[in-house]
Amino acid sequence: MHGLQRQIVELLPRLRRLARVLARDLTDADDLVQSTVERALIHQDQWRPGTRLDSWMFRIMKNAWIDESRSRTRRGKVFAPEEQGDNIGLDGAAAMEARLAASDVEKAMARLPDEQRLAVALVLVEGLSYKQAAEVLEVPQGTLTSRLVRGRMALLAELDGDAA
Amino acid sequence: MTSPKDDRLAMIIAHVDGELQPADRTRFEAEMAADPALAAQVARHRALAQRVNGAYAPVLDEGVPPQLLAVAAAANDRGRPAAGRLIPWAAVAASLVVGVVAGRMALPDAGPLVSRDGALVARGQLASALSTGLASQPGVVKVGLTLKTADRRYCRTFQSAPDKLAGLACRQDGRWVARTVTTWTPSAQSAYRTAGSDTPPEVLAAVDSLGGQPLDAVAERAARDKGWR
The missing domain is CATH 1.10.1630 (Creb-binding Protein; Chain: A)
Incomplete structure (x- = not known):
């Protein structure tokens, strides 16, 4: 019990790194880490000691991110007209600041579809094997490799300026 | 495909x-x-x-925000107390790749900060430095900037040589609640300097995002003498 919490604390930097690939800005990223940790603690009896905690928590983060994206889309549809009036200036400025600070790589990553970005993040950023990454994403390994190929070709096209 | x-x-x-x-x-x-x-x-x-x-x-080298550490450690508040194994704060700091620390983890009541109701609260030497110290005073636990926020709350930066920590804490319900904590190693000359000149960038960033008015020495002393109310 206590051992798990300590391991989660030690994983926080890597959870933040993965969240930074997924979320639009720093606040969203840390919110995502927080909901991931909360879910992990609620479901801690489902974690099997001896298995990889990072893979387990990355899967929780992926699911939390998908849920969050869905509810954001829903909220966006329902509340957009009203919210826009209040927040558009602030969001615009924050987004611009974030874009200025982001590296070319981060900008190119942000333009990938979610599923390709996740595949690239798990393998290239987190260094998971194809087997582990496919398990985190809950897809067959062939699906993972095809996402990796497409994602990386898009990144090369964006960063090197061609599609070779 | x-x-x-x-x-x-x-x-x-x-x-x-x-x-x-x-x-x-x-x-x-x-x-x-x-x-x-x-x-x-x-x-x-x-x-x-x-x-x-x-x-x-x-x-990986950034400071982990204290609220995340508190969330991860908070489950200890609900579960049974940690097994009484005391680990020095510096060792915990070193064990985290990032070098940022907090949460109660294996430290039921040791260390400069404890997790209470999801907040990281200063205690001991750190708490008394935050309550009574002035920026002009030297010491092993030093206070740097003092600010008053828009909601009339006092916040102070600190650097603790014995704990190898620096951060920003705000007065809240009669306690000092940490907003940012990061590892910090005093430089050779820092014992003779006032805090602030070597405040870590994460702490300065937290100060910037807080906004608020910095207090000069006179206002700082007056706020202290009124008990930060």
Whole structure:
């Protein structure tokens, strides 16, 4: 019990790194880490000691991110007209600041579809094997490799300026 | 998605990612040696992999926000108390790759900060320095900037040499609640300096995002004498 919490604390930097690939800005990223940790603690009896905690928590983060994206889309549809009036200036400025600070790589990553970005993040950023990454994403390994190929070709096209 | 071209690309990236079986790898490397165009493609993908990895590497060195540490550690408040194994704060700090610390973890009541109701509260020497110290005073636990926020709350930066920590704490319900904590190693001269000159950038960033008015020495002393109310 206590051992798990300590391991989660030690994983926080890597959870933040993965969240930074997924979320639009720093606040969203840390919110995502927080909901991931909360879910992990609620479901801690489902974690099997001896298995990889990072893979387990990355899967929780992926699911939390998908849920969050869905509810954001829903909220966006329902509340957009009203919210826009209040927040558009602030969001615009924050987004611009974030874009200025982001590296070319981060900008190119942000333009990938979610599923390709996740595949690239798990393998290239987190260094998971194809087997582990496919398990985190809950897809067959062939699906993972095809996402990796497409994602990386898009990144090369964006960063090197061609599609070779 | 299984055109020969895609299969070729899948092979290239599998090679870059170290995912080819030994026999396939040997064959692929032989092909690369005979085909400069293929070798060039591999090199581009390898460079991309390194570039993507490098772009996010700095996140590991950032300070983990205390609220995240508190969330991760908070479950201890509900569960049974940690097994009484005391670990010095500096050791905990060192065990985290990032070098940022907090949460109660294995420290039921040791250390400069404890987790209470999801907040990281200063205690002991750190709490008394925050309550009574002035920026002009030297000491092993030093206070740097003092600010008053828009909601009329006092916040102070601190640097604690014995704990190797620096941070920003705000007065809340009669306690000092940490907003940012990071590891900090005093420089050789810092014992003779006032805090502030070597405040870590994470702490300065937290001060910036807080907004508020910095207090001068007179206002700082007056606020202290009124008990930060």
